[in-house]
Amino acid sequence: MIRLEGITKSYPMGKRELTVLGGITLHIEKGELVALMGPSGSGKSTILNLIGCLDKPTSGSYYLEDREVSQLSSGELAMIRSRKIGFVFQTFNLLPRLSALANVELGMKYAGGSDPKRALDALAKVGLSDRANHRPTELSGGEQQRVAIARALVKNPPLILADEPTGNLDSRSGEEIISILTTLHSEQGITLVVVTHDVSIAHHCQRIIHLMDGQVVTEETL
Amino acid sequence: MKKWLEPLSTAWVGVVTHKLRSFLTILGIVIGVGAVITLMSVGRGAEASILTNIQSMGSNLITVRPGASMSGGVRSAIGGVNTLTMEDAEAIAKLSNISAVAPSYSSNLQLVVGGENMNSQVSGVTPEYMSVDNLKIANGAFFSDYEYQRGAKVAVLGSSVTETLFGSANPIGQQMRMGTIIVHVIGVLESKGSTFNSPDDAIFIPLTAMQQAVAQPLTPQGGRIVSAIALTVSDESQTQNVIDNITSLLRTRHRLASSADNDFNIMSTEEIASTLSQTMGTLTLLLGAIAGISLLVGGIGVMNIMLVSVLERTREIGIRKALGARERDIWLQFLIEAAFLTFAGGIIGIICGWVVSKIIDSIGVMTTLVTPDIVILAVSVSICIGLFFGFYPAWNASRLNPIEALRAE
Numbered sequence: 001m002i003r004l005e006g007i008t009k010s011y012p013m014g015k016r017e018l019t020v021l022g023g024i025t026l027h028i029e030k031g032e033l034v035a036l037m038g039p040s041g042s043g044k045s046t047i048l049n050l051i052g053c054l055d056k057p058t059s060g061s062y063y064l065e066d067r068e069v070s071q072l073s074s075g076e077l078a079m080i081r082s083r084k085i086g087f088v089f090q091t092f093n094l095l096p097r098l099s100a101l102a103n104v105e106l107g108m109k110y111a112g113g114s115d116p117k118r119a120l121d122a123l124a125k126v127g128l129s130d131r132a133n134h135r136p137t138e139l140s141g142g143e144q145q146r147v148a149i150a151r152a153l154v155k156n157p158p159l160i161l162a163d164e165p166t167g168n169l170d171s172r173s174g175e176e177i178i179s180i181l182t183t184l185h186s187e188q189g190i191t192l193v194v195v196t197h198d199v200s201i202a203h204h205c206q207r208i209i210h211l212m213d214g215q216v217v218t219e220e221t222l
Numbered sequence: 223m224k225k226w227l228e229p230l231s232t233a234w235v236g237v238v239t240h241k242l243r244s245f246l247t248i249l250g251i252v253i254g255v256g257a258v259i260t261l262m263s264v265g266r267g268a269e270a271s272i273l274t275n276i277q278s279m280g281s282n283l284i285t286v287r288p289g290a291s292m293s294g295g296v297r298s299a300i301g302g303v304n305t306l307t308m309e310d311a312e313a314i315a316k317l318s319n320i321s322a323v324a325p326s327y328s329s330n331l332q333l334v335v336g337g338e339n340m341n342s343q344v345s346g347v348t349p350e351y352m353s354v355d356n357l358k359i360a361n362g363a364f365f366s367d368y369e370y371q372r373g374a375k376v377a378v379l380g381s382s383v384t385e386t387l388f389g390s391a392n393p394i395g396q397q398m399r400m401g402t403i404i405v406h407v408i409g410v411l412e413s414k415g416s417t418f419n420s421p422d423d424a425i426f427i428p429l430t431a432m433q434q435a436v437a438q439p440l441t442p443q444g445g446r447i448v449s450a451i452a453l454t455v456s457d458e459s460q461t462q463n464v465i466d467n468i469t470s471l472l473r474t475r476h477r478l479a480s481s482a483d484n485d486f487n488i489m490s491t492e493e494i495a496s497t498l499s500q501t502m503g504t505l506t507l508l509l510g511a512i513a514g515i516s517l518l519v520g521g522i523g524v525m526n527i528m529l530v531s532v533l534e535r536t537r538e539i540g541i542r543k544a545l546g547a548r549e550r551d552i553w554l555q556f557l558i559e560a561a562f563l564t565f566a567g568g569i570i571g572i573i574c575g576w577v578v579s580k581i582i583d584s585i586g587v588m589t590t591l592v593t594p595d596i597v598i599l600a601v602s603v604s605i606c607i608g609l610f611f612g613f614y615p616a617w618n619a620s621r622l623n624p625i626e627a628l629r630a631e
Contacts, residue, residue, distance in 0.1 A: 054544060054624045075550070078551075081543075081545070087544050093537070106541075106545060109228065110546035110548070151545070
């Protein structure tokens with residue numbers, strides 16, 4: 001599903017280059033549930049952005065479903081994001097002026113068009129059918145994150161990327177979110193990559209990849 | 223929902239979310255478009271009323287006036303020399319395609335009626351003048367051929383002259399002193415309004431009577447000098463031919479060398495009308511341009527708001543991009559929003575401009591005329607302004623890096 005070959009990423013910092021990723025090689029199979037762990041600044045979010053086609057690597061190759069995507073244009077990358085990838089963010093990133101349902105529909109908008117019925121189904125899967133017309137500000141943090149998961153889910157992507165999905169939640173809501181994500185993974189066979197520094201969450205995964213200073217340090221299979 | 227409707231509904235949400243802000247932005251465009259329509263309708267109205275006045279002068283009228291003469295390299299004013307004579311008029315009358323020729327001689331004379339007196343221009347004319355100048359009698363009659371032949375001391379007055387000299391009293395049959403002679407008023411003309419070359423201020427007496435009041439000067443060759451020769455063309459399509467014929471006839475009669483300029487000036491109503499309508503068109507355009515500046519300012523307002531809106535919604539743009547929006551999607555969203563603001567402003571502006579111009583018209587300050595081309599111009603300019611000033615903010619938005627946009631507060 002995902003093959004990163006010798007990926008590097010560096011940013012210009014004044015006159016010098018700041019290297020965030022120093023040659024990452026990583027394979028994730030279809031249907032896997034993988035955790036990326038590491039201290040802040042280890043490059044785990046950068047990897048997630050690269051996998052999510054939000055960013056391009058400085059060098060190296062990235063094969064997504066056996067297609068080399070690291071050199072595609074921004075329009076082609078947007079197309080891949082719209083069809084293949086669902087994002088779940090730490091800060092939920094819902095549009096505050098839209099209802100929960102409209103936020104979920106937004107997830108399909110750039111993937112071929114809205115369909116309120118499918119959006120309602122997605123909300124039902126995260127247990128929020130009765131909150132469809134509430135705005136994000138009227139929902140708890142856990143509920144907002146569930147709306148965000150429904151938004152990622154609604155276009156049936158093969159890959160969901162979650163960046164610290166429980167980072168802004170209390171432990172009970174966090175567990176709920178994790179159980180929703182693991183259920184999606186086991187029931188629908190979605191490939192799931194979760195960035196976290198919460199060990200208890202990482203232990204729900206099949207494989208944990210530890211990062212440090214832009215390098216893969218260890219991989220443990222659970 | 224239909225696919226093409228989606229960007230529209232997104233733009234609509236963007237507009238209604240900030241009601242006050244959208245309202246103020248639209249207001250800028252409303253004022254601009256309204257001003258363009260109002261001011262241009264004033265220009266168009268003036269143009270139309272002047273053209274109507276010229277039509278009322280008779281569209282087949284040609285006037286010959288003495289022209290500027292060169293003496294020692296100094297050109298005098300048009301009409302400043304006495305080159306036209308009664309004999310010229312008689313010669314012109316023999317040309318083809320001419321239905322009537324009316325020479326006139328004008329002079330300023332002191333008029334006295336009872337206690338009232340005024341100095342006014344008196345025109346000595348032939349009976350043909352009435353039909354040539356398209357004059358209409360409101361009261362009494364114009365003088366006849368018989369009265370003209372015997373030099374009857376009778377006068378026909380314009381409506382405003384009558385008002386000044388006689389007030390509300392009936393002037394017909396009244397006497398008035400005109401220089402050294404005393405004339406009877408036999409007719410009053412219909413008012414044509416205070417317009418170009420209005421007969422309202424005119425006083426007409428037979429040219430034969432005029433010769434008794436003031437000595438009509440003679441040219442060195444013994445021709446009796448006239449101030450102007452008016453004539454009507456029987457076939458309007460021949461107007462240019464007639465002008466050419468008169469020109470060559472007068473050049474021959476005045477013995478002008480082939481290198482010399484004409485010592486007379488020929489104007490047709492058509493020419494006057496086209497000159498005036500050109501002038502008025504320029505005026506209309508100028509008024510429109512002045513109002514256009516406020517439209518431009520409104521457009522800059524739209525751009526300002528859109529830039530703020532993009533900045534404020536950076537995170538939203540990041541989210542949309544993460545969800546798979548292409549640059550074109552983002553670009554289109556903001557452009558449609560800007561176009562919507564200016565289009566709404568344009569529509570409301572048309573209504574306001576139209577209402578204001580109707581009000582100006584109905585309180586009688588000025589004649590106004592809202593023509594379709596003004597409306598089309600105002601709306602298309604307002605939409606173009608929306609697209610033009612919306613383009614840069616929209617382009618800015620589409621170029622945002624999704625990762626940085628997602629990090630924005």
